[in-house]
Amino acid sequence: MDEMVASRPSTNAISIRGAAATVVGGAATLFALREVGLFAAPILLSVLLAYALEPLVDALMRCHLPRTAAVLAAAVVVALAVFAGARAAKRQANAFVNALPATIAAIKQAALRPDDGPDADARPGPLEQLQRAATDLQATLGAAGLPSDPAVKRVAVARGVHVRDYVLSAWSQTLTVGAKLGAVGMLTLVLLLAGDRIKHKIVHAAGPRFEQRLLTADVIRDIDRRIQRYLGARLLISGIVGGATAIAMWWLGVRQPLVLGLIAGVLNVVPFVGPAMGVAICAVVAFVQFHTVQATLEAGGGATLIAALEGNLITPWITGRAGELNTVAVFVSVLFWGWMWSVWGLLLAVPIMVSIKAAADRIEPLQPLGELLGR
Secondary structure, three states, X not given: OHHHHHHOOOHXXXXXXXXXXXXXXXXXXXXXHHHHHHHHHHHHHHHHHHHHHHHHXXXXXXXXXXXXXXXXXXXXXXXXXXXXXXXXXXXXXXXXXXXXXXXXXXXXXXXXXXXXXXXXXXOOOHHHHHHHHHHHHHHHHXXXXXXXXXXXXXXXXXXXXXXXXXXHHHHHHHHHHHHHHHHHHHHHHHHHHHOOHHHHHHHHHOOOOHHHHHHHHHHHHHXXXXXXXXXXHHHHHHHHHHHHHHHHHHHHOOOOHHHHHHHHHHHOOOOOHHHHHHXXXXXXXXXXXXXXXXHHHHHHHHHHHHHHHXXXXXXXXXXXXXXXXXXXXXXXXXXXXXXXXXXXXXXXHHHHHHXXXXXXXXXXXXXXXXXXXXX
């Protein structure tokens, strides 16, 4: 009897092995997700764009157009919208470049002559004082027979700038991003042309039993419904941010407030990074126009207030209701997928969790996960 008890594996050993297997499996899953991101993220983004354009294709098909013609017409509409947005952004960039010499002169004047008053021209500014101190220290060391500190020599402004290297690097990155976006656009077009055929293939591949196919069809329909609601909520949020930013910039007297509102609304699609870029653009445009710190702080502060209200109140509430997710799940998913796939993950975080929630609600073993993610 004692030999039989001794031969049985202990419960502690089994639990330790199970925990170790779980940890190893979780680490392997995280590694696989991180490595597959470069391949999977563009595909998922194409699927998301196909969902976004499907209502436009359906509207064109209701005008008695065949699906192929409706997809091509939708592609033309999107291309024209992108072209119009690019032209508006180009005008804003040209205005920034044209005002750049005056801005640099204002910055230099403020740095070299920061004080007002009758003796302001006689007093050196910070840059002049730094250069004078470096020159005096080098002269003192030379008079004392001591070797001058090489660090002092480096105070002088380096005039050699390797512009060619920066241009080549920027051009290479532009080509890489352009190639990825081109691949995403082509795959989106293919998915729109395919229509529901891919979904039907997925249903038939789910298994030979009718119950399995019915469950798969229900999951796909639920995912479709929630993704469409999320995209509508995302469009509403971008419209709110764009309108509020345009009104704020108009009230502060910043030039081209509608363009700034459009840029802020488009960038708002990318969580965290996009709103920060929108705030920076508004602040820079205000500084280029007014050349004052007060105007810059007012424009940047107004854009920051709008971004803070959007990120902490509007977006969690609207996206949570649209995707039937709780606020904690939305924040955690954005942080997790942003860590996994960088900007791609930030764009796809909420749609991925919406899909997982839809599948978990329909599949009985995963229902506790759906309950955890739900509102």
